Amino acid sequence: MGQVSTPRYELVFSDAVGSARDVVVVERTSATGPGGHPVYADPTGIIRAEISDRDEVRVLASGGHQEPAHSVVARRLREAPEGGTPDGGARDDGSRDVA
Numbered sequence: 001m002g003q004v005s006t007p008r009y010e011l012v013f014s015d016a017v018g019s020a021r022d023v024v025v026v027e028r029t030s031a032t033g034p035g036g037h038p039v040y041a042d043p044t045g046i047i048r049a050e051i052s053d054r055d056e057v058r059v060l061a062s063g064g065h066q067e068p069a070h071s072v073v074a075r076r077l078r079e080a081p082e083g084g085t086p087d088g089g090a091r092d093d094g095s096r097d098v099a
Helices: none
Strands: 008-014 021-032 038-041 048-051 057-060 071-076
Touching: 008 038, 008 048, 021 048, 048 071, 057 071
Parallel strands: none
Antiparallel strands: 008 021, 008 071, 021 038, 038 048, 048 057
């Protein structure tokens, strides 16, 4: 049976020392990145990333004057149930971030 791709991920951006974090949810687009993997984007289209089937992330520039992200982790999100709402960030392993 073929592998089912995950349509949504959380991208977790950390600063150089790992203390500051920003989390952005991205969804799969119809584009393919330079490595041949699907491209995911946030609703604004500003955050774009190629994510491999091993959850390896390559952040793609969407405009000029962007600094490359140094530490980014992709976490798969479960899909929303039919007619339901997204799961609020629950990951495949069932864990959640606590703010």
